[in-house]
Amino acid sequence: MQSELKSPVTIFVALLRGINVGGKNLISMSSLKASFERIGFKDVSTYINSGNILFKAKGDDARKLERKIERMLSREYKLGCKVVVRSFSEMEKLVTGLPKTWNGGKRWKYNVVFLSHSIDSRKILDGLHPKSDIEQVVYRPGVLLWSALTSGLTRSTMLKLSSQKIYQDMTVRNLNTTKKLYELMKKMSETRDRRV
Secondary structure: OHHHHHOOEEEEEEEEOOOOEOOEOOOOHHHHHHHHHHOOOEEEEEEOOOOEEEEEEEOOOHHHHHHHHHHHHHHHHOOOOOEEEEEHHHHHHHHHOOOOOOOOOOOEEEEEEEEOOOOOOHHHHHHOOOOOOOEEEEEEOOEEEEEEEHHHHHHOHHHHHOOOHHHHHEEEEEHHHHHHHHHHHHHHHHHHHHHO
């Protein structure tokens, strides 16, 4: 019992890049859930079919967890995709700090671009040149917040980003998915708190 107190359990979400997109890297979420359980994660669940896995793990080293998950994906699924792991506290800070203008209006598209730690820096904005008449890009630690007029999506600078090498170190979730993942993590946290 004392060893459990020394190693606190943390709630995480793993965001897998490029899973089940355009008929490529097809993995069933039930298979992925089983794989996460096999490598020692607890209370594993998935959300939609695009590689969002919620789980509990001891400790708080997200980089170590990313490497562990990437090794498993390579071994079990022959996939070399990047994984971004965020803790509940990181997701809470992100979602509660979203711009007030991100209200889900139909004229705008809102995406959260999660950055791998290898490219996580404000300097990432230096290579981007958003078109201020149709889009806005804001850096926050760990993410780029990108909003664009739906009428201008085909002209957006962020659309061109997908052809650059740096894009391999990012994974994108829309506003609704990001908020839902936070809500699910919050529910996991409340369940844990009731047990203590």
